[in-house]
Amino acid sequence: MSLPSHGGNVHKIARSQGRPSNRVLDFSASINPLGLSPTVRRAIQQAIALAVHYPEIDVLPLQQQLAKIHKIPEACLVIGNGSAELISVLPRALGTRHGLVIGPTFMEFERALTLAEAHCTYVHATPNAGYAPPIDAVCMMLNRQAKTKRNKNSDNTVPVDTVFFCHPNSPTGQVISRAEFRRLLNSVQKAGARIIVDEAFIDYCASRSVLKHVRTFKGLFVLRSFTKFFAIPGLRIGYLGGPVSAVNTIRSLLPPWSVNTLASAAAEAALKDKGYQRQSVTFMNLERKRFRACLQHIPHVQRVYSSSANFLLVQLTAPCQVSLLVQELCEQGLLIRDCENFAGIDVPTIRLAVRRPQENDRLLKALKRGLLKWS
Numbered sequence: 249m250s251l252p253s254h255g256g257n258v259h260k261i262a263r264s265q266g267r268p269s270n271r272v273l274d275f276s277a278s279i280n281p282l283g284l285s286p287t288v289r290r291a292i293q294q295a296i297a298l299a300v301h302y303p304e305i306d307v308l309p310l311q312q313q314l315a316k317i318h319k320i321p322e323a324c325l326v327i328g329n330g331s332a333e334l335i336s337v338l339p340r341a342l343g344t345r346h347g348l349v350i351g352p353t354f355m356e357f358e359r360a361l362t363l364a365e366a367h368c369t370y371v372h373a374t375p376n377a378g379y380a381p382p383i384d385a386v387c388m389m390l391n392r393q394a395k396t397k398r399n400k401n402s403d404n405t406v407p408v409d410t411v412f413f414c415h416p417n418s419p420t421g422q423v424i425s426r427a428e429f430r431r432l433l434n435s436v437q438k439a440g441a442r443i444i445v446d447e448a449f450i451d452y453c454a455s456r457s458v459l460k461h462v463r464t465f466k467g468l469f470v471l472r473s474f475t476k477f478f479a480i481p482g483l484r485i486g487y488l489g490g491p492v493s494a495v496n497t498i499r500s501l502l503p504p505w506s507v508n509t510l511a512s513a514a515a516e517a518a519l520k521d522k523g524y525q526r527q528s529v530t531f532m533n534l535e536r537k538r539f540r541a542c543l544q545h546i547p548h549v550q551r552v553y554s555s556s557a558n559f560l561l562v563q564l565t566a567p568c569q570v571s572l573l574v575q576e577l578c579e580q581g582l583l584i585r586d587c588e589n590f591a592g593i594d595v596p597t598i599r600l601a602v603r604r605p606q607e608n609d610r611l612l613k614a615l616k617r618g619l620l621k622w623s
């Protein structure tokens with residue numbers, strides 16, 4: 249099975265264009281534009297000497313640190329080589345037969361379900377509703393299933409046993425209220441299912457995290473990533489909180505030493521760096537607002553959706569051909585994400601990471617030039 253396409257192909261594109269990777273501006277992967285914090289850089293440099301040893305097999309110091317921060321037992325946590333590694337084993341570990349994916353969203357949920365030979369059903373948000381997550385529709389479906397209480401749904405399909413929900417969602421940037429979350433969890437529980445909440449971008453709106461509830465809600469699994477917020481996509485580290493027995497099964501499916509020494513050292517330092525965390529959130533709140541307002545004035549930009557993360561979803565008017573625009577910008581060393589290959593997006597749409605003001609201004613100019621053609 250082939251990999252779904254993702255953003256962030258900086259090295260490959262730089263190589264094909266004969267330019268160094270640092271001459272490519274990547275708006276296609278949404279990485280904290282403030283880059284590596286000096287504290288994290290120092291921790292990585294210090295950890296290099298430890299590369300002559302195997303990493304700690306159970307990543308214990310980081311696990312203890314995370315348990316303390318999130319006020320959950322250590323045994324409820326498993327750390328992986330990026331949250332992508334954990335996503336890939338989840339359906340197999342949980343024995344998932346039918347996953348309901350709240351879309352349009354990260355395509356690795358569908359891939360993990362397919363690899364586990366499970367069904368995948370999407371319930372998509374729509375542009376007309378501002379891509380608000382379709383919680384009512386999902387709850388209705390789960391409530392219907394709860395009522396039938398049989399092995400098969402009325403349409404003869406296997407009942408949904410696992411819901412996948414990315415929050416804030418990528419690529420739409422949308423979040424739901426606490427009341428909506430309660431309703432969703434309630435319906436999941438009534439239907440005898442479980443829910444996996446992917447919080448890869450939650451650090452930009454941390455108060456909305458549901459991670460601490462894994463202690464009390466039996467069917468809740470929460471994924472977190474160090475990649476985006478701490479700007480370490482190249483190190484690969486993420487974690488999952490969930491019920492102890494399921495966490496043990498997940499751990500048993502991972503290869504030994506999947507988390508390397510530099511990644512765990514970087515993660516430990518990152519969690520302590522409160523100054524960087526505050527600065528990142530403050531910066532993003534300001535620059536996302538400015539960037540969004542500028543984008544809204546570009547001809548052929550039909551709508552820029554609100555966002556609680558470090559990217560913006562931009563819908564273009566119908567005549568625009570996104571693939572041509574992506575190509576044209578790529579030739580200028582500017583990478584943007586064509587959203588065409590997200591299941592559930594069928595209008596011309598791009599996703600743009602919010603970067604530093606000067607970089608965003610450069611993209612704004614290039615976008616203006618590129619989109620003028622369609623007038």
Ligand SMILES: Cc1ncc(COP(=O)(O)O)c(C=O)c1O
Binds near residue numbers: 329333354414472473
């Ligand atoms: C929503 C979402 N979840 C998870 C991941 C995987 O992140 P990582 O494996 O780097 O932790 C990504 C990466 O793009 C993502 O967009």
